[in-house]
Amino acid sequence: MTIKQQFLPSLDELRQVFAKRAPFIFLGSRTSTVIPYDKLESLEIDWIVDSSQISPQMELSSEHELKLSGAVNWKEAKAYCQTYGRNIKTSPTEELAQILSGVATSCTGERCFGYGTLRDQIKTLTYMDTAGDQHTLYSDRDLSEHHLFESKEAKDLLKRYQESYKEYRSYKNAPFPRFEKETDLMVGTEGQLGVITDGSFSTAPSHEVVFLFFALPKWERDDSIHLEIYDWVQRYRHQILSCELIDENSWNYLDKEEIPVVGKDTIFLEVIEKDLEEVYEKLTTELNLIKDDAIFSMPVAKFHQLRMKIPRAIFEVNSQMGVIKKGTDVQAIGPKFKELLQLYRNFSNEGIRYNLFGHFGDAHLHFNFMPSKEEADKCDKILGDFYKDIKSLRASPFAEHGIGLIKKKYIKSFLSPVHFEMFQYLKANMDPENLLFPWGYMNMKWKMEEGE
Ligand SMILES: Cc1cc2nc3c(=O)[nH]c(=O)nc-3n(C[C@H](O)[C@H](O)[C@H](O)COP(=O)(O)OP(=O)(O)OC[C@H]3O[C@@H](n4cnc5c(N)ncnc54)[C@H](O)[C@@H]3O)c2cc1C
Known part of the structure; x- marks a missing residue:
């Protein structure tokens, strides 16, 4: 199967994409660590819609809010804000990733230590639905007031869902989206409920x-x-x-x-x-x-x-040697951090090449196995067991990189029926024809279906 790639010259063409009524994955800079970009064909993804060529638009309001649309990356936004004596508050290590994609993956990064998560900095988000209509969401409005949650049943579902979030409140991200504010519909939902076209974000003095x-x-x-x-x-x-x-x-x-x-x-x-x-x-x-x-x-x-x-040198060495990095994204705050380091110490004794780096002050590190082809299965087994330990530790397993396709196999044990019920409800109401990244975690079922 050959993948069809469509590079959008502007957002207007997105409506033509929707008019085709065919499922696609919408991409930014393709730096996600949880989507195997070189293997999409074997995963039966046949249509990529690429936004990286849409011209970036930025404007700083008198309230110091950065309003943006198009392919704006972190580096460009930082440089733009600095010309006005301001700075963006989020700084992922990969500065070439796009900001709107970062919303979709609920990205955090280095300055999360001082400024909190990207989610905290969002003021408004605009997304395009599958009919080609745009809608603006506001972070100061409760999701319970949104028309999707008007009915008593939907309100009850949201309440049960929010209850399940409580144990993760101190973490950057839970293994499922937060769904408290209106804007949360687009945060960490990885493009499964709409394509984010515009956003406005608070900034800090430079x-x-x-x-x-x-x-x-x-x-x-x-x-x-x-x-x-x-x-x-x-x-x-x-x-x-x-x-x-x-x-x-x-x-x-x-x-x-x-x-x-x-x-x-x-x-x-x-x-x-x-x-x-x-x-x-x-x-x-x-x-x-x-x-x-x-x-x-x-x-x-x-x-x-x-x-x-x-990271670039690591990527280069891996490409030369045909190594596929197998990395973690766990946050384990307070006394749990020591236990997380002990789990990583156990990994270091497995005889497989590795490294460790990341957001230390937030107790959020990326341990990366660098296995040879022969060692890859052993790594998968070790990581499978590792997520069982993370569940017992009650730490956050996927703190910033999202689920994508690579982490789907690990997410299920962190979810309960209420999460699947919510995903199904939102997909049915916001993407009834299942056009938006239908391969993502929101289409997973609580019970395995035959053949799965
Ligand atoms: C070296 C390196 C360092 C990194 N450091 C960090 C870090 O510090 N913090 C962090 O959080 N992440 C980090 N990442 C991961 C990655 O950069 C982020 O996940 C980033 O948000 C992905 O942005 P992108 O533009 O590359 O998106 P893509 O990889 O192109 O897409 C990622 C996902 O977002 C969806 N998506 C993209 N754009 C939109 C949109 N406009 N609307 C709806 N859905 C959309 C896609 O469908 C896909 O599911 C790092 C990655 C690398 C390689």
């Missing part, structure tokens, strides 16, 4: 920042300093915008001369420059395990260049 690094022992051998830093940074979210880990295995993908400290893990803090002195003083007096000579800073430009180089 601060000069400094990157402070800690050189640490490898986490596999000793994570005590890592955990001391984790506890400590929780008190300074107002002064520290991000707190990230890059482990020694990840640094090793770069050339030796580029690695800032050889043989060490690093945790870095993005600190607002005007607060640097205060933060530095606090960390040197309040942190017991870290020595002053293990702390160093890095110029902002060099930092950004190195930061992006690591």
Whole structure:
């Protein structure tokens, strides 16, 4: 089967796409880690509608809200806001991903530590339905007031659904969408209920920042300093915008001369420059395990260049060797974080190449197995067992990358009948002909059907 790809020159053509009444997947920059873009054919996805060429439009309102439509990526939005002394509040590591796609995947990222999730920053979203009509949703309106939830039965369904969300309230994302505000219909629903065409988002003042690094022992051998830093940074979210880990295995993908400290893990803090002195003083007096000579800073430009180089170098090495990365996206806050690190330590003893990096201050790390072809099945088995542990730990299994196609096999045990009931209700009302990414998780059934 050959996949048909349609590149939209503008949003107007989206109506023509809908007029064909054929199922499709709508794509942004194709950086999702949960959609195997090179294997879509074998998954019977035969139509891709690509939005990456739609011209980006941005405008900053007098209330400092960024209004945008089209193919705007994080890097462009950041540069645009900075010309007005503002900044976007979300910064995923992959800056070339699109913002509206980020809404669809409920993306978070590095500055989530200081500013919260992208969902928190949304003011309005506009989406196109399968009839080609556009609708605007408002984040200050409760979903229970939306016309979809007018009936008593629908209100009851929403209430039961929201009850199920309670245990995940402190997490960035649960294994199912939040569905509290009107705008939540588009957040994390991965393009299964509508195509997001416009959005407006709160912004922050643009601060000069400094990157402070800690050189640490490898986490596999000793994570005590890592955990001391984790506890400590929780008190300074107002002064520290991000707190990230890059482990020694990840640094090793770069050339030796580029690695800032050889043989060490690093945790870095993005600190607002005007607060640097205060933060530095606090960390040197309040942190017991870290020595002053293990702390160093890095110029902002060099930092950004190195930061992006690591995932790209990993991707390159994998492509050359035919390795398919198998990664996790788990957030386990508070005391559960230590247990998560222990699970990752167990992984590190499996004899398969790996690395660990991510949003350390939010207790949200990506452990990546880099298996050879022969090791791939073993990894799948290990990960299958891992999600059972994550369920017992009551941690969040899919904290920012979404479900896509790759994580579908792991999601079921985290869902209950009420989730399937809600997905079915929304699909029936918002996409009755099942045209919008019908291969996604919202079409899964609680009970397996014959042949599944
Ligand atoms: C190196 C690297 C680092 C990353 N770092 C982060 C990170 O820090 N934080 C994070 O959250 N993610 C991260 N990601 C994952 C990825 O960048 C995000 O999931 C991102 O939101 C995907 O954006 P995209 O434009 O590439 O979307 P695509 O991959 O093109 O699409 C992703 C999904 O969104 C749907 N979709 C896209 N556009 C729309 C739309 N307009 N309307 C409705 N549905 C739509 C698609 O159907 C698809 O299901 C990273 C990925 C890589 C490779």
